[in-house]
Amino acid sequence: MTPTLVFVFGLCLGSFLNVCIHRLPRGRSIVHPRSRCPRCFHSIAAYDNIPLLSYLLLGGRCRHCRGRISAVYPLVELLTGVVLLLAYRQFGLSAPGLKAALLALALIVLTFTDLHYRRLPDAVTFPGIAAGFAFALWVPVGDGTAALALGGLGLGLPAPRALSVLDALLGALLGAGLLFLLGEIFSWLMRVEGLGLGDVKLMAMVGLFLGFKLTWLTLFLGSLVGVAVGGLYIWLRKKKRRYRLPFGTYLSLAALVALFWGEPLVAAYLSLSQ
Numbered sequence: 001m002t003p004t005l006v007f008v009f010g011l012c013l014g015s016f017l018n019v020c021i022h023r024l025p026r027g028r029s030i031v032h033p034r035s036r037c038p039r040c041f042h043s044i045a046a047y048d049n050i051p052l053l054s055y056l057l058l059g060g061r062c063r064h065c066r067g068r069i070s071a072v073y074p075l076v077e078l079l080t081g082v083v084l085l086l087a088y089r090q091f092g093l094s095a096p097g098l099k100a101a102l103l104a105l106a107l108i109v110l111t112f113t114d115l116h117y118r119r120l121p122d123a124v125t126f127p128g129i130a131a132g133f134a135f136a137l138w139v140p141v142g143d144g145t146a147a148l149a150l151g152g153l154g155l156g157l158p159a160p161r162a163l164s165v166l167d168a169l170l171g172a173l174l175g176a177g178l179l180f181l182l183g184e185i186f187s188w189l190m191r192v193e194g195l196g197l198g199d200v201k202l203m204a205m206v207g208l209f210l211g212f213k214l215t216w217l218t219l220f221l222g223s224l225v226g227v228a229v230g231g232l233y234i235w236l237r238k239k240k241r242r243y244r245l246p247f248g249t250y251l252s253l254a255a256l257v258a259l260f261w262g263e264p265l266v267a268a269y270l271s272l273s274q
Contacts, residue, residue: 006088007081011051013105014080018073020109024124025117039067051077072112079108086260099135100259103128103209107252107259110202114248120198125205129172132208136168143167143211168208171215175203178219199248206255214262222247222254 042064083104091097146166207215230245
């Protein structure tokens with residue numbers, strides 16, 4: 001019964017995430033006014049705001065103006081339910097499960113804000129950075145990179161909590177530092193803005209949550225998908241070379257993959273390279 005409750009709770013939470021996605025990039029309150037149709041602005045009644053079910057019963061249209069409602073709304077609800085269920089299946093009702101769930105929720109919001117508005121709101125990334133650091137003190141990152149680096153330098157290992165924080169900071173340094181450096185190089189060479197600081201803050205958050213190895217995996221997968229999918233989109237739609245791709249969307253989706261399947265992926269890669 002618990003998995004079902006977790007999934008249903010995720011669907012309901014996804015309805016709230018939709019509000020965050022469409023209001024935070026525009027600097028609007030996420031508590032007032034109540035949800036309304038994006039076309040006629042008529043307030044949505046509670047019985048028309050049941051996750052997934054209301055969208056299906058109304059045929060994806062507003063009850064009042066019959067305007068079509070984007071399929072992104074139920075998609076966000078469904079995705080939120082799925083990721084919370086994954087967090088529960090993998091970590092249970094525990095501190096690591098809470099950590100995974102909070103990161104996943106933040107990544108869902110950032111995926112769609114960057115996709116729709118080309119923005120990664122500070123209202124998500126800054127609290128995410130603070131939460132990532134706090135969780136590093138509470139839930140061991142367990143990356144192992146800090147221990148390896150200290151051992152290579154001939155230094156003794158600190159207390160487990162300090163080692164976890166070091167792993168988190170190394171992840172943040174890799175993610176944020178590499179993107180910032182690449183963005184500056186691109187701007188200097190092309191004389192146009194490269195990567196935005198939103199991407200840098202996103203990867204600082206991801207690094208603090210996931211550590212060095214999974215942050216590297218996130219950068220690799222996000223870049224790979226960005227080049228493949230983004231390049232194909234530009235070619236098919238005949239966009240100009242300076243068309244701004246939602247790189248934060250690709251990074252956020254890659255971080256979700258790293259969060260739930262990153263460790264076996266890294267282990268499989270290391271086994272192949274031996």
